[in-house]
Amino acid sequence: DVQMTQSPSNLAASPGESVSINCKASKSISKYLAWYQQKPGKANKLLIYSGSTLQSGTPSRFSGSGSGTDFTLTIRNLEPEDFGLYYCQQHNEYPPTFGSGTKLEIK
Amino acid sequence: QVQLMESGPGLVQPSETLSLTCTVSGFSLTSYNVHWVRQPPGKGLEWMGVMWSGGSTDYNSALKSRLSISRDTSKNQVFLKMNSLQSEDTTTYYCAREDTTVGYYFDYWGQGVMVTVSS
Numbered sequence: 001d002v003q004m005t006q007s008p009s010n011l012a013a014s015p016g017e018s019v020s021i022n023c024k025a026s027k028s029i030s031k032y033l034a035w036y037q038q039k040p041g042k043a044n045k046l047l048i049y050s051g052s053t054l055q056s057g058t059p060s061r062f063s064g065s066g067s068g069t070d071f072t073l074t075i076r077n078l079e080p081e082d083f084g085l086y087y088c089q090q091h092n093e094y095p096p097t098f099g100s101g102t103k104l105e106i107k
Numbered sequence: 108q109v110q111l112m113e114s115g116p117g118l119v120q121p122s123e124t125l126s127l128t129c130t131v132s133g134f135s136l137t138s139y140n141v142h143w144v145r146q147p148p149g150k151g152l153e154w155m156g157v158m159w160s161g162g163s164t165d166y167n168s169a170l171k172s173r174l175s176i177s178r179d180t181s182k183n184q185v186f187l188k189m190n191s192l193q194s195e196d197t198t199t200y201y202c203a204r205e206d207t208t209v210g211y212y213f214d215y216w217g218q219g220v221m222v223t224v225s226s
Contacts, residue, residue: 043216043219049212087152089213091209092211094165095154095165098154099151100151101151101152
């Protein structure tokens with residue numbers, strides 16, 4: 001199985017700032033990485049798939065980049081609703097595997 | 108609109124069998140794959156298994172001996188059964204729909220059901 005290493009595990013930022021979350025795969029997954037947002041009491045939300053394709057409804061302040069083994073989720077101009085947990089997931093091969101998560105908190 | 112909703116007992120005795128139901132709406136189980144994913148408290152997400160749209164199943168190799176996934180297409184439901192539960196199976200269980208655009212990622216999730224294994 002492909003191992004996904006996500007960093008940092010915790011991140012604090014203020015509204016209006018930009019942040020980046022990294023995800024590293026144990027082997028090449030081409031461009032096939034998804035990003036999810038998780039908030040208490042809500043269903044997990046797909047933000048980005050195939051590395052950089054925004055899911056319908058994802059605000060343009062979110063962007064994804066990378067290919068091969070190294071990927072980044074960038075959130076520009078943070079809004080209060082962006083704070084929560086973020087997970088990466090490789091969807092290049094079966095079985096799908098997830099990163100360990102990044103908790104984005106308000107500074 | 109697309110919805111998935113997990114249901115099941117909140118508390119299960121050690122060594123017993125967990126039975127969960129994922130009730131879906133807004134799409135057909137014969138057109139989309141539905142997966143089960145779990146998340147221990149404060150930890151990351153673990154893929155458990157899948158009900159393929161054609162009716163076959165696949166399981167996480169670490170859980171395969173204890174896990175069974177089935178469905179009732181007439182009721183739009185997917186079922187998960189896992190036996191020999193232990194404390195480490197105390198987690199939130201999610202069902203999720205696999206997007207067909209590219210595959211192997213999840214465009215809709217249920218809100219999850221928390222299951223505690225305890226006597």
